[in-house]
Amino acid sequence: MPALRFEVLATDPNSAARRGRLTTPHGVIETPVFMPVGTQATVKTLSPHEVWDLGARIILSNTYHLYLRPGADLIREAGGLHRFMAWPGSILTDSGGFQVFSLAELRKITEEGVQFRSHLDGSSHFLSPETAIQVQNALGADIIMCFDECTPWPVEYEYAKASMERTARWAARCKAAHARPDDQALFGIVQGSTYADLRRESAARTVELDFPGYAVGGLSVGEPKALMHEMLEITVPLLPPDRPRYLMGVGSPEDLIEGVWRGIDMFDCVLPTRIARHGTVFTRRGKLSVRSAAFARDWEPIEPGCDCYACRHFSRAYIRHLFKAEEMLGLRLASLHNLRFLLRLMEEVRQALETGTFAEYRRAFYAEWGQGSDEGNTVPEPADPANR
Numbered sequence: 001m002p003a004l005r006f007e008v009l010a011t012d013p014n015s016a017a018r019r020g021r022l023t024t025p026h027g028v029i030e031t032p033v034f035m036p037v038g039t040q041a042t043v044k045t046l047s048p049h050e051v052w053d054l055g056a057r058i059i060l061s062n063t064y065h066l067y068l069r070p071g072a073d074l075i076r077e078a079g080g081l082h083r084f085m086a087w088p089g090s091i092l093t094d095s096g097g098f099q100v101f102s103l104a105e106l107r108k109i110t111e112e113g114v115q116f117r118s119h120l121d122g123s124s125h126f127l128s129p130e131t132a133i134q135v136q137n138a139l140g141a142d143i144i145m146c147f148d149e150c151t152p153w154p155v156e157y158e159y160a161k162a163s164m165e166r167t168a169r170w171a172a173r174c175k176a177a178h179a180r181p182d183d184q185a186l187f188g189i190v191q192g193s194t195y196a197d198l199r200r201e202s203a204a205r206t207v208e209l210d211f212p213g214y215a216v217g218g219l220s221v222g223e224p225k226a227l228m229h230e231m232l233e234i235t236v237p238l239l240p241p242d243r244p245r246y247l248m249g250v251g252s253p254e255d256l257i258e259g260v261w262r263g264i265d266m267f268d269c270v271l272p273t274r275i276a277r278h279g280t281v282f283t284r285r286g287k288l289s290v291r292s293a294a295f296a297r298d299w300e301p302i303e304p305g306c307d308c309y310a311c312r313h314f315s316r317a318y319i320r321h322l323f324k325a326e327e328m329l330g331l332r333l334a335s336l337h338n339l340r341f342l343l344r345l346m347e348e349v350r351q352a353l354e355t356g357t358f359a360e361y362r363r364a365f366y367a368e369w370g371q372g373s374d375e376g377n378t379v380p381e382p383a384d385p386a387n388r
Contacts, residue, residue, distance in 0.1 A: 038061050260349055
């Protein structure tokens with residue numbers, strides 16, 4: 001079988017949303033999908049079987065971190081990332097570019113690649129497009145990513161342009177270096193910051209290379225939500241309709257809804273597990289902090305009706321106690337809940353797409369979202385074409 005198959009099963013009459021199915025050597029993934037992040041070959045605080053039982057069929061791991069520790073050669077010796085971490089489903093590895101470029105003072109960019117110092121011990125390393133692909137070939141993920149530069153926001157036009165053009169040249173080098181195209185699908189990445197003409201050019205140059213899937217990178221890095229939506233509305237229609245589309249680093253509930261509305265199939269983000277470890281959890285009415293004294297004698301679950309393990313067995317009062325006592329179980333229960341919340345949200349979105357009711361589902365989501373927290377609950381409008 002090919003490294004990746006993708007089929008569109010249904011489209012939404014009111015938006016660019018679609019219901020799809022992605023097949024990799026490690027299984028079938030129903031889309032739209034949220035991918036939990038297992039940065040260092042583990043989803044923090046959770047075991048692989050717990051993540052699987054939540055409904056996840058694909059997770060993300062990080063090339064930069066695994067390259068530094070324990071090393072790609074060790075993981076290859078272990079039989080690849082799936083066997084190393086005992087994960088039965090599919091895996092996507094990012095290229096490491098985002099982490100390398102976020103080092104700022106610790107790296108130097110050239111046409112050949114990036115010289116950087118490890119955040120662990122200060123040792124010097126060089127990551128090129130070829131190296132990034134070689135590392136990902138060794139890790140053995142089902143979906144791997146081209147090495148790109150993720151620019152910050154805001155960024156000057158000339159720098160964004162030069163970076164986008166370098167990313168396009170690097171994409172060609174990544175494709176040429178890819179040694180396992182029969183069992184690993186290499187995705188191209190569209191960059192260009194928040195400049196419409198750069199997004200269009202990047203999409204054209206990336207699509208020209210004919211990748212089996214495409215990611216939209218460089219968004220959700222601090223720009224206003226409306227600007228992110230505008231860039232998606234410009235970029236997504238330029239991508240082949242028969243290939244999966246992946247919005248990198250996005251994971252808040254409203255961003256998933258809006259990404260799907262604009263034609264995105266795949267999402268990932270550390271947000272649900274990161275905020276969980278600080279006691280913040282998702283509910284239909286917005287985010288809340290279970291550390292709050294208001295929950296000291298609250299015998300309700302985090303969210304009534306939720307089918308996650310935490311909500312089926314424990315009260316807000318008990319979970320608050322765990323956090324106040326600095327017990328690991330509190331972090332685990334909050335993480336289980338937040339991941340299940342997003343995975344269930346995507347299940348509901350897929351069902352709405354199948355029944356042609358996604359517009360109604362989106363309106364109902366915003367009617368509730370934000371009522372119990374400081375989140376806004378206004379349905380975002382499409383970007384004004386005159387501003388493109």
